[in-house]
Amino acid sequence: MPQRAAGSVTLADVAREAGVSLATASRALNGGTRQVRGDLLETVLKVAERLRYTANGPAQAMARGRSNVVGLLVHDIVDPYFCSIASGVMRVAARHRLTVTIASTENQPEKEVEYVATLRGQRASAVILAGSRIEHRTLQRRLTVELTAFEAAGGRAVVIGQNRLPFDTVQLGNRPGAADLAARLTGLGHRSFLVLAGPPALLTSRDRLRGFQDGLGRDGVALTAGRIVHTEFTRDGGYDAMARALDGGFRDGCVFAVNDVMAVGAIAACRDRGLRVPADVAVAGFDDIVTLRDIRPSLTTVRVPIETMGEHALDFVLSERAGSPRVKHVTGEVVLRESTRL
Amino acid sequence: MPQRAAGSVTLADVAREAGVSLATASRALNGGTRQVRGDLLETVLKVAERLRYTANGPAQAMARGRSNVVGLLVHDIVDPYFCSIASGVMRVAARHRLTVTIASTENQPEKEVEYVATLRGQRASAVILAGSRIEHRTLQRRLTVELTAFEAAGGRAVVIGQNRLPFDTVQLGNRPGAADLAARLTGLGHRSFLVLAGPPALLTSRDRLRGFQDGLGRDGVALTAGRIVHTEFTRDGGYDAMARALDGGFRDGCVFAVNDVMAVGAIAACRDRGLRVPADVAVAGFDDIVTLRDIRPSLTTVRVPIETMGEHALDFVLSERAGSPRVKHVTGEVVLRESTRL
DNA sequence: CCGTTTTGGGTAAGCGCTTTCCAAGGAGGC
DNA sequence: GCCTCCTTGGAAAGCGCTTACCCAAAACGG
Numbered sequence: 046m047p048q049r050a051a052g053s054v055t056l057a058d059v060a061r062e063a064g065v066s067l068a069t070a071s072r073a074l075n076g077g078t079r080q081v082r083g084d085l086l087e088t089v090l091k092v093a094e095r096l097r098y099t100a101n102g103p104a105q106a107m108a109r110g111r112s113n114v115v116g117l118l119v120h121d122i123v124d125p126y127f128c129s130i131a132s133g134v135m136r137v138a139a140r141h142r143l144t145v146t147i148a149s150t151e152n153q154p155e156k157e158v159e160y161v162a163t164l165r166g167q168r169a170s171a172v173i174l175a176g177s178r179i180e181h182r183t184l185q186r187r188l189t190v191e192l193t194a195f196e197a198a199g200g201r202a203v204v205i206g207q208n209r210l211p212f213d214t215v216q217l218g219n220r221p222g223a224a225d226l227a228a229r230l231t232g233l234g235h236r237s238f239l240v241l242a243g244p245p246a247l248l249t250s251r252d253r254l255r256g257f258q259d260g261l262g263r264d265g266v267a268l269t270a271g272r273i274v275h276t277e278f279t280r281d282g283g284y285d286a287m288a289r290a291l292d293g294g295f296r297d298g299c300v301f302a303v304n305d306v307m308a309v310g311a312i313a314a315c316r317d318r319g320l321r322v323p324a325d326v327a328v329a330g331f332d333d334i335v336t337l338r339d340i341r342p343s344l345t346t347v348r349v350p351i352e353t354m355g356e357h358a359l360d361f362v363l364s365e366r367a368g369s370p371r372v373k374h375v376t377g378e379v380v381l382r383e384s385t386r387l
Numbered sequence: 388m389p390q391r392a393a394g395s396v397t398l399a400d401v402a403r404e405a406g407v408s409l410a411t412a413s414r415a416l417n418g419g420t421r422q423v424r425g426d427l428l429e430t431v432l433k434v435a436e437r438l439r440y441t442a443n444g445p446a447q448a449m450a451r452g453r454s455n456v457v458g459l460l461v462h463d464i465v466d467p468y469f470c471s472i473a474s475g476v477m478r479v480a481a482r483h484r485l486t487v488t489i490a491s492t493e494n495q496p497e498k499e500v501e502y503v504a505t506l507r508g509q510r511a512s513a514v515i516l517a518g519s520r521i522e523h524r525t526l527q528r529r530l531t532v533e534l535t536a537f538e539a540a541g542g543r544a545v546v547i548g549q550n551r552l553p554f555d556t557v558q559l560g561n562r563p564g565a566a567d568l569a570a571r572l573t574g575l576g577h578r579s580f581l582v583l584a585g586p587p588a589l590l591t592s593r594d595r596l597r598g599f600q601d602g603l604g605r606d607g608v609a610l611t612a613g614r615i616v617h618t619e620f621t622r623d624g625g626y627d628a629m630a631r632a633l634d635g636g637f638r639d640g641c642v643f644a645v646n647d648v649m650a651v652g653a654i655a656a657c658r659d660r661g662l663r664v665p666a667d668v669a670v671a672g673f674d675d676i677v678t679l680r681d682i683r684p685s686l687t688t689v690r691v692p693i694e695t696m697g698e699h700a701l702d703f704v705l706s707e708r709a710g711s712p713r714v715k716h717v718t719g720e721v722v723l724r725e726s727t728r729l
Numbered sequence: 730c731c732g733t734t735t736t737g738g739g740t741a742a743g744c745g746c747t748t749t750c751c752a753a754g755g756a757g758g759c
Numbered sequence: 760g761c762c763t764c765c766t767t768g769g770a771a772a773g774c775g776c777t778t779a780c781c782c783a784a785a786a787c788g789g
Contacts, residue, residue, distance in 0.1 A: 053540050055745060066769045071747060079748095080767065097536070099508035103454055104745035106445035107774050114488070123474045125467070125678060132465045135491055144509070146456070146488040149477055166441035167486070194439070198395045280681070309681045316683070336467060336678050339622070339651045341658070397775060408739045413777060421778090422737065446775035449744050 054096045063092040075100055106168055111199060114144045115362060116164040118157055120176035122149045124279075124306070125334045126351060130175045130205065133355025141363060143170070152278075154179050161191045164200070171201040171362040175355070177249035177278075178207040185209065203361045205354055207248045208372050213361040215354050215373045219249055219331075220256030222347040222377030223301075226329060227260025229379050230299055230345075234387045235327060237298035238268055241286045241307050243278035250278060253303040253331055276307070283310025291318050291326075298326065299385060305330035305337050305346055312340070312384070327385040331377070342383035349377045396438045405434040417442055448510055453541060456486045457704060458506040460499055462518035464491045466621075466648070467676045468693060472517045472547065475697025483705060485512070494620075496521050503533045506542070513543040513704040517697075519591035520549040527551065545703045547696055549590045550714050555703040557696050557715045561591055561673075562598030564689040564719030565643075568671060569602025571721050572641055572687075576729045577669060579640035580610055583628045583649050585620035592620060595645040595673055618649070625652025633660050633668075640668065641727060647672035647679050647688055654682070654726070669727040673719070684725035691719045 060070035065085055073081045073089035081089070092098075106112035117134055119127035131147060138145045146169075150156040157174065164172050172195060178185065189210055192202040202212040207219075230238075240257060243250030258268050276286035283302050290300075291314065302308035308330030315326050322328050322342050330337075333348035357373045402412035407427055415423045415431035423431070434440075448454035459476055461469035473489060480487045488511075492498040499516065506514050514537060520527065531552055534544040544554040549561075572580075582599060585592030600610050618628035625644050632642075633656065644650035650672030657668050664670050664684050672679075675690035699715045 057745075067746085068748080068769055068771095069767085072768090075747085077747090082767070085768085097504075099504055101449070101745050102505075102509035103445040103448035104774095105747080107443070107449050107776085108745075108747040110747095110774070112445055122477060123467070123470045123677075125465070125470075128465050128467075128470050131489070132491070135464060135489070136493075139490070144488050144505070145490070146486050147473070147477070148481070148487075149474070151478075162439075162441055163486070167444035280678075306678075313681050335465075336622075336648075339655050339682060341683055399775075409776085410739060410741095410778075411737085414737090417777085419778090424737070427738085443775050446744095447777080449746085449774090450776040450778080452744070452777095 054098045059089065059093050059096060059098050062096065063089045065089060075105065110168065111170055112168045113142065114146055114167055114169045116169045116172040117145055117147045118150060118160055118172065118174050118176060119147065120150050120152050122147060125336050126332055127175055129351035130355040133352035134173060134359050137356050137359040150176060155184060158187050158191050161195055165195045165198050169200055171203060173203045173205065173358045175205045177247050178209045179248060180246045201362050201366065203358045205358050209248065211370050213371045215357045215375060217349060217354065218374060218376040219252035220259065223253040223256030223331065224260035225379045226347050227257045228264065229381060230329060230385060231261065231264040231266055233385060235299040236266060238272060239290055239295055239298050239300045240268065240273045241283055241300060241302040241311055242273055242275050243303055245275050247278060250303045257301055278304065278307065280306040280310040283307030284314045287311035287314035300326060300328045302328065302330050305332045305334040305344060308344055309337055309340055323384050323386045329385050333380060345382045345385040346380055347377035348380050350375060396440045401431065401435050401438060401440050404438065405431045407431060452510065453512055454510045455484065456488055456509055456511045458511045458514040459487055459489045460492060460502055460514065460516050460518060461489065462492050462494050464489060467678050468674055469517055471693035472697040475694035476515060476701050479698050479701040492518060496526060500529050500533050503537055507537045507540050511542055513545065515545045515547065515700045517547045519589050520551045521590060522588045543704050543708065545700045547700050551590065553712050555713045557699045557717060559691060559696065560716060560718040561594035562601065565595040565598030565673065566602035567721045568689050569599045570606065571723060572671060572727060573603065573606040573608055575727060577641040578608060580614060581632055581637055581640050581642045582610065582615045583625055583642060583644040583653055584615055584617050585645055587617050589620060592645045599643055620646065620649065622648040622652040625649030626656045629653035629656035642668060642670045644670065644672050647674045647676040647686060650686055651679055651682055665726050665728045671727050675722060687724045687727040688722055689719035690722050692717060
């Protein structure tokens with residue numbers, strides 16, 4: 046048996062000191078609906094305060110069969126997109142005395158399954174998947190199984206991004222957002238396009254690419270296969286892909302990088318090759334990352350209410366479970382800036 | 388009593404199915420030093436696998452008197468500086484099967500005390516304070532009391548930043564770093580300086596300011612009080628302070644913003660007033676935030692191994708407690724780039 | 730070949746809470 | 760004034776694990 050940790054005050058101490066039973070002390074401090082007589086309540090609270098009592102989280106979690114932990118799964122914690130989601134989640138969580146634990150898959154989607162299992166073990170009250178879904182049947186099926194087990198064990202699962210899993214989802218309108226962007230760019234007079242897309246399996250990237258094609262198609266502009274470059278979903282991915290395209294002879298067109306950090310990489314690649322943006326090459330991104338608003342030329346992009354998405358996700362967690370999975374739609378808004386001026 | 392959560396497999400289930408006692412099952416799956424006979428071990432592992440058993444975290448934590456949670460306290464999770472620290476901490480944590488919970492004080496240092504208390508309640512194995520210490524006797528005393536209680540309860544406390552609290556500390560050489568920067572800037576020929584400092588109480592800001600003054604002093608350059616502007620430790624703070632300085636007539640000098648995001652704000656303010664950097668105003672920052680490396684003009688700054696600091700912090704957590712607080716020194720390195728070219 | 734260690738399985742006592750169940754007392758209703 | 764209903768305190772049964780302790784059997788030493 047572990048020795049009693051020194052200096053740790055238990056509920057029993059408070060109860061004894063206050064001259065009430067354990068049950069009463071519990072009800073006074075962390076209880077639910079049951080009433081406690083006014084004077085007793087006050088005494089207990091006062092004693093707890095005096096002894097600097099803090100409830101033992103694990104013990105509460107065990108007795109209740111549920112902890113107050115919300116797990117947030119991201120692909121990369123340094124990516125400002127995920128930071129913003131985390132910020133939204135944490136702000137709402139703090140208001141409801143929930144603890145947020147963050148785990149990063151480091152861009153290995155198979156780790157999601159593993160982390161959900163861990164969170165199930167922790168009896169977490171919810172798990173929020175913030176990373177893009179991917180096109181991978183086996184993996185997504187295993188994830189569904191694990192998430193179902195998680196919900197069966199009493200937790201809540203919420204997905205941010207694509208509505209591909211049978212759980213409450215905060216869905217971002219990637220496709221319409223990208224279509225709008227395409228329309229605005231053709232409206233500006235652009236006719237020759239290049240898309241820097243992420244890994245082919247990444248749904249966020251696919252949707253943005255497809256939406257962009259939708260938008261171009263409506264204006265009768267075609268995007269040939271050669272004008273789609275797949276790369277990493279990162280700044281360096283954007284840089285490399287842009288560099289390759291330029292070395293392959295691409296000039297005088299408009300580049301759509303499927304996210305802002307890739308767009309920043311693309312601009313850097315252009316600059317390193319002596320090309321001016323937007324004079325020689327126009328560049329647009331997606332997300333409107335706040336940290337990147339000071340990039341010059343300022344980036345044409347699609348503004349996404351990222352923090353709000355995190356807040357919505359936690360709202361799902363806090364609300365009653367619905368009969369069937371709910372979807373909260375969130376839309377982006379095109380912001381034209383210098384990087385695509387013609 | 389909470390009803391038994393459906394679909395949740397307990398260690399007892401595994402033991403029964405494997406035909407061994409609870410103790411043996413426990414020792415086979417999560418046990419410490421005690422040996423389990425080979426065949427039994429194998430059976431237990433196989434059964435656990437088949438039943439998809441996951442240990443109940445809270446129960447383990449309660450039985451052991453300690454959870455495997457590490458709490459990370461930051462001032463603002465969207466700030467890339469803290470993201471990088473979190474990244475370093477999480478990378479090491481994942482290797483040691485530790486769970487990281489992040490809490491943001493939202494720049495209200497008094498919340499630190501509160502969060503440490505919560506973590507004590509969670510029986511967290513460690514708490515890492517990542518935000519800058521502040522000059523505030525009462526608050527720091529209360530924090531020390533709380534952290535001492537935390538360690539008395541068996542946890543580990545680690546501080547990143549200034550060595551002001553009697554706990555293991557990863558100390559960043561802000562003062563020498565800023566002094567080096569000052570030396571290099573005077574070396575470049577700069578003679579007229581302006582410092583955009585953070586809130587007066589923030590030690591990170593104070594140390595960088597003081598170090599900068601040290602460095603200037605060695606080269607016989609003085610910094611008058613009028614040339615120090617206090618502002619928020621953020622991008623917008625940098626913008627506002629720079630704008631005020633320019634409106635107050637500041638021209639033709641070198642601006643040291645005590646961190647990179649403030650420097651970015653300062654550059655934006657210059658641009659908005661039609662001033663060129665570095666031709667009209669030179670600007671330097673501190674931190675070398677990766678996300679900001681694509682800002683043009685590229686930023687002269689002091690490179691800080693931020694992720695490494697997070698890693699060191701967790702190394703402290705993982706190592707044995709020493710007799711007296713240990714300090715790991717980390718230094719910055721000046722990187723001259725375009726923004727201060729003369 | 731017997732006494733002494735060592736090895737390793739099992740039993741059961743907690744860890745610090747929550748919550749069910751029971752009982753006692755008070756408030757109303759007739 | 761008796762019965763019922765409501766309120767609220769307390770006793771105690773867990774929640775799912777870890778581990779101290781016990782004990783049988785194997786290993787070892789002389």
